[in-house]
Every structure is written in C-alpha cells, then in structure tokens.
Amino acid sequence: MEKQNVTIYDVARESGVSMATVSRVLNGNSNVRQATKEKVLKVIDDLDYRPNAVARGLASKKTTTVGVIIPDVTDGYFSSLARGIDDIATMYKYNIILANSDDNPDKEASVLNTLLSKQVDGIIFMGNEINDDLRADFKRSDCPIVLAGSVDINNSVPSVNIDYADAVMNETERLIKNGNSRIAFASGSMKQDVNKEYRLKGYVSALENNNIKFDDKLVFETKGTYEDGYDLAEKIINDKITAAVATNDELAAGILNGMTDRGVSVPQDFELFTSNNTKLAKMMRPQLSSITQPLYDIGAVAMRLLTKIMNKEEIDNRYVVLGYEIVERDSTK
Structure with a gap:
C-alpha cells in the first residue's frame, strides 16, 4: 500500500474498529479504551498515516x-x-x-x-x-x-x-532632567499612526510638562533606516542638538555611529534614546538606552x-x- 493513499478507512480496517473510533483517537477524545487507543496508534504508525488537514477542516469548519x-x-x-x-x-x-x-x-x-x-x-x-x-x-x-x-x-x-505616547514622554523627560533642551525627535514615516499620533505626542507632552517650546525643526521624518540615521548626524551637529529620541533601533544605530564618526562623544556631548530594545541596542557601542517593550x-x-x-x-x-x-x-x- 502506497503511503500517500493511506486513508482513515485503511486505519479503521487494519485496526478492526470503526472510523469514528479512529477519529476519536486522532482528536484526543478520552472516551476510548486504552487498549483500543494503543492498537489504533500502532496501526497509524505502521501505515505512516497523516490526517488530511483540508478534509478535517471541511468536516469541522x-x-x-x-x-x-x-x-x-x-x-x-x-x-x-x-x-x-x-x-x-x-x-x-x-x-x-x-x-x-x-x-x-x-x-x-x-x-x-x-x-x-x-x-x-x-x-x-x-x-x-x-x-x-x-x-x-x-x-x-x-x-x-x-x-x-x-x-x-x-x-x-x-x-x-x-502605551507608546507615555513611553516616549518618559524617555524625553529623562533627557530633559539631564540638562538637555534641544532634543531631536528622529522618526520613521509620519504616515504611521504609532509615530504621528502616539510617539510624537509623547515627545511634545514632555516638552510642555517642562516649559520647553516645541520646535518643529527638531522633528526629523525619515524612512527609519540605518543610512537615514547616519546622514542625520550631520544635521544634528549643525543644529546644535544635544540629545535625540529615535523611534526605532536601526535609525538610532545610524545616528550613534554618525555622531561617533564625526568626532562627537556619546553620551558626554550627545545623548540618545531608542524605542524597541532589540538585540541591536545592546550590540552597539556605547550600548543604547531604550524603552523596553515586552x-x-x-x-x-x-x-x-x-x-x-x-x-x-x-x-x-x-x-x-x-x-x-x-x-x-x-x-x-
């Protein structure tokens, strides 16, 4: 008998039980005697029977x-x-x-x-x-x-x-307490609600809570890539920005390396927070401070x-x- 042709009918016949009993064994139904269950399972193993998932789906919806x-x-x-x-x-x-x-x-x-x-x-x-x-x-x-x-x-x-808004507000306020007032918000696409409607609002709330005027020139929308972050470092230096919140770790990694390669000391002269705490955050040097999401x-x-x-x-x-x-x-x- 070819393996691909083995059906539940073949298992029932070889086991000497009904197809309903075989079905109960396959579905883990406890209403089957142990000796019968073992006999059916042995036949299933001997015949190398594989239940047809499509057929089972049609039957059970x-x-x-x-x-x-x-x-x-x-x-x-x-x-x-x-x-x-x-x-x-x-x-x-x-x-x-x-x-x-x-x-x-x-x-x-x-x-x-x-x-x-x-x-x-x-x-x-x-x-x-x-x-x-x-x-x-x-x-x-x-x-x-x-x-x-x-x-x-x-x-x-x-x-x-x-709560993405609360998380970004929290990390931005920590940067403010460290003496920073020119803090960049480095973001992926603002078409994404998580950035525009949550993270950005958290950043703005932190500024408002600390009587710092919001400056839209400190908000940088990017594609969220490492290259975007690396290139952004030049702008950050020219605009005399002393800290940044990045919305993802790849973008943050680019900013960090871009700043370091341009001779800026992190965190002495520039501080950086990221948002996802993936492995990349711990692989960077210096390691990235971050929101930690479960x-x-x-x-x-x-x-x-x-x-x-x-x-x-x-x-x-x-x-x-x-x-x-x-x-x-x-x-x-």
Whole structure:
C-alpha cells in the first residue's frame, strides 16, 4: 500500500474498529479504551498515516491554522513578536502560516486575501500603517483578526500594544532632567499612526510638562533606516542638538555611529534614546538606552486573545496595553 493513499478507512480496517473510533483517537477524545487507543496508534504508525488537514477542516469548519502577516521577517522587533505568537499557537495546537508583506500596503491587502482564501481560522496582523483600505478589508472579512505591536487609532480590530505616547514622554523627560533642551525627535514615516499620533505626542507632552517650546525643526521624518540615521548626524551637529529620541533601533544605530564618526562623544556631548530594545541596542557601542517593550509577551498575548475570539470565549479587554520599562545604558548620562 502506497503511503500517500493511506486513508482513515485503511486505519479503521487494519485496526478492526470503526472510523469514528479512529477519529476519536486522532482528536484526543478520552472516551476510548486504552487498549483500543494503543492498537489504533500502532496501526497509524505502521501505515505512516497523516490526517488530511483540508478534509478535517471541511468536516469541522476549522483548519486549526492561523495566518500571521509580518512586514519584515528580518526586523528584530517583529521577529520577537512572532516567537511569542508561535509558542502560544503551538500550545493551543494551531499551525502558523507566516506571510511577509514587505511593509507595502498593496502587498498587505494581497497577502490578507491569500490567507483568507486558505480558510485560516484567524489572522494576526503586524504592520506599521493601518490605513482606511486595510480597515475596509478587515471589516469585509468574517475571519477574526488581532493586531500585535501595531496601532489603529480607530480601534477597528482588537490589539495588543504598550502605551507608546507615555513611553516616549518618559524617555524625553529623562533627557530633559539631564540638562538637555534641544532634543531631536528622529522618526520613521509620519504616515504611521504609532509615530504621528502616539510617539510624537509623547515627545511634545514632555516638552510642555517642562516649559520647553516645541520646535518643529527638531522633528526629523525619515524612512527609519540605518543610512537615514547616519546622514542625520550631520544635521544634528549643525543644529546644535544635544540629545535625540529615535523611534526605532536601526535609525538610532545610524545616528550613534554618525555622531561617533564625526568626532562627537556619546553620551558626554550627545545623548540618545531608542524605542524597541532589540538585540541591536545592546550590540552597539556605547550600548543604547531604550524603552523596553515586552515583545515576546505582546505576540503571546495577541495569539491568546485570538484563540479566545475564535473559540467565542468571553473577553474582558479587546484592546490590551501591556507595561513597559526604561533601561538606561551608556548612550545617556
């Protein structure tokens, strides 16, 4: 008998039991005698039987598969979130289909539709920008969707994040207490709500709380890359800026190296805070002070929230905000 032709019927026949009994064994149903269970499992092993996930999904209306949309699999921030998602998915016996969107709105829509066509039971979306088109796609879908480490100012779908505004306010105020008044806000795209509506507002609040006038010339919008940060160092020096808050670690790394290569001493003459505390923050010299987000936990909690929605469990909070900390390393005094 060829392995690829083995069916649940063959397992039942070889075991001398009904197909319903085989199904109960496969699904972990306790209402099967131990001797029968062992006999069926031995036949499954002997025949190298693999249940057909598609067929099981058609029968149960569930595929036990979750789609995860990630903007960049090489980004330490999102890959840390994905680890938390995967571990909880495994715990609840869900398989993961990981799809890379390249942080491109058109590709995000395409990837979302591809996952929906695969009849996934739920989707976890990680992305830097939630626009109206994407919200419309979310709304049209009957599939449960949860955002992980991604904000939507409209709260159109459940999400798990930290308080980004409060975190940036906290780190900016620490720079102010160190004697800095000309503090740059170095950001990725302002099309991203997390930067424009949360992080920037936290930065502005810190200035207001300390009677420092906001100067939009100290706000630098970039693509968030290392090269952008490195080039920005020249502008920071020319504008006599003594400290900066960066919205991601790659951008901060570029600023740090750009300043160091131009002869500026960090943190003696220039202080720098970053926002994601990925491995890069500790790999830099000097090591970067940072907001510390519970990245693994954000992913894990998002997956657990999705399982509750998929299983129609009662949910106390659809918009989860986890705690954060500030770690001060060698890029600040």
